[in-house]
Amino acid sequence: MGEAKSGSIYDSLRKKGVSRRDFMKFCSLMAATLALPVGGAARIAEALEKKQKPTLVWLEFQDCCGNTESFLRANDPTVAQIVLDILSVDYHETIMAPAGKQAEKSLSDVVKNQKGKYLVVVEGAIPLKDGGVYCTIGGRTAHDIAKEVCGNAMATIAIGACAWDGGIPAAAPNPTGAVGVKDAVKGITLINLPGCPANVVNLTGTVVHFLTFGSLPLTDSMGRPLFAYGRRIHDACERRAHYDAGRFVQAWGDDGHKKGWCLYQMGCKGPETFKNCPAQKWNQGTSWPVQAGHGCIGCAAPHFWDTMTPFYKRLENVPGFGVEANVDKFGAGLAAATAAGLVVHRILRASKKEKSSEEEK
């Protein structure tokens, strides 16, 4: 590998004291996150040695800042630096130094001067009801801002459940008419990273994929990148062997719980949820919900506040024991099905309620 091109991302990292070793470690981590074949790390490294820092702006609407917090937890000790240095984050209300008109200038400069060249991350839902009055920033509606900023971007990343499909603001009865970016701004290049919050590894993975290959990663029918949402949690779960063997936790803190048995009967939604939590885990690979002893709540599934609750009631109709390829090949009865399907699913659940509560006794 030759000299880093002057002004490239790697060059800027090198000047900031990031060693070649740390740089390659980051590239390998990204290659693993993106599930790239052998040689993937070298390809990422090559791309980062050539490219200028792309501009990214981050919008917050009906949100709790959870995805921003997740962003701040970027994994490896050097990754925090790398994430800041790979990108030029020109607008982010929570962490940016300027405020007010100066902050707005930072955003309008990007939209004006880098039309079609910048990335935008959207965090939070966008309320459409009553002319969008339920979320305004500087007197403008979230919808208005999103249309302008996403509409002029090269690509938009909707991070977290709320930016994807409205999340908790859109949960029934959805008082503010909240929707995700996909329903608020049409005709844009969009990638969705659902979750509550999304894992920062998948954000970095998406950006690096884009820098490396010049395109956004392949997605499923719901616009979620396959590298992160292509596998069912249940199929990669460390407690799966207990499920197959019928060893279930029956009460919090019981003997099975103390032995790390399957959490299915405690309401785990792993059998209906597609995300790479078991492989990537959270906070530098420290843990994830099932490892810590609590079931998956299906936070990466569509409209999970409505479809995955009650969180502690076990799923009915978990189909098959095999490893399903991805959500698009996964059959009916899933939360991923259409709204009508969901109603059917609900009825099925309700009709089996009596039976299952007897089984649980």
Add this chain to the structure above:
Amino acid sequence: MQYVQDHTIHFYHLHALDWVDIVSALKADPGKTSELQQSISDWHNSSKTYFAGVQDKLKSFVAGGQLGIFANAYWGHPAYKLPPEANLMAVAHYLEALDWQKNIIRMHAILGSKNPHAQTYLVGGMATAINPNDESTLNANSIAHMMQMAQNAKDFVEKVYVPDLLAIASFYKDWAGYGAGVGSYLSYGEFPKDDVSNTDNQFLPRGRILNKDLSKVHPVDQQKVAEYIAHSWYTYPEGDNVSKHPFDGETNYKYTGPKPPYEFLETDKKYSWVKAPRYDDKPMEVGPLARMLVAYASGHERVKELVNGSLKKLAVGPAALFSTLGRTAARGIETLVVAEQLPLWIGELVDNIKKGDLRIHENSKWDPSTWPSEARGYGFHEAPRGSLCHWVKIKDGKISNYQCVVPGTWNASPRDAKGQRGPYETALIGTPVAKPDEPLEILRTVHSFDPCLACAVHVTDVNRKELFKVKVS
């Protein structure tokens, strides 16, 4: 750990740049920065080479021309008072804190599965199973990891955050005279020492301070909390000038503000989505300052020692606590007080496990069928940002009413039906603004509350001609 991490991130990443001029750090003499660092603590990153390295990184970042989140700020503003050397030290710690925070918070992942949004809390306990003889549960190994993180957390707060805070504060002592706010403070208390229902025995005590009088701590009763909506976009069937206790609270939203896009809100009418909670009909400030004042006035030994020590170091009297500076300092003091407890609390967990106590959950009320047909209850705690309470009514196994009064509602509340202002609004009265088109000083006071939302402050002259608008987030 949430307190320690949140407060430190707030100080370095959400508030420090109101006091620290990054651009000025480029002019610093790294040798003098090293001397400054060594004079305030024995933190290991203190050499001239270290600070020269940080400065080089900063120079290269600026030379790259893409200033990102640091572009268009108020650099060079006359209200910045730190010498270049102190600015460089603070920039170095801004970067160190960014690394530190994501490492220590792995404790949340061990106990709570992930951060943010820990997922193991249950009604009645935790879902984190304990078994010293299993690798899939909380065991000696995970406890050792947590102990290490607790130690790292304490070290940074003790040797970096608190010394930085006092060093920076010494250049901004005039800020002990601004930003007082409403002068009355509320804390529900936090960190129960024994049974969680024993609210009289908490590490940080509960209580109220009224009218800046530290000689008396008043009791707290949730029945005295009520919310007004006179200036909020909601309606009550009884009329908009009454207040309602959260058990009977209603959230009937009705927007009557200007049609977007707009420049100004009509502040003489309704102008906020935030309700106006009042205790005994009075506005209350909540948060670290409130907790430290209640602890101080209640005779909490360690809090008294640290508060008095800080006042002495800055050569200011107790009245300085009721200010923007006092609020920011109280957050740092609280961080240290709590960080010091972390290893001790983990030690208590170890003692329980040694005794064979592996309980994590009280199961008797887990199944909704065990509940009475009608029930109600409330739960309160001190979030890092301040007092938080939820009230719930349940009918036939389902929630019939749910109301939250959270720290941001207390502090950011609009005026009530009696015209009483909330803490943010009151605190801004009398704030000097050196350059009306760059009102950095406004940010200092509003940020000192650790706001959980973006709010807008319009700077206008007496004829209501807008000079500038500051959006604070």
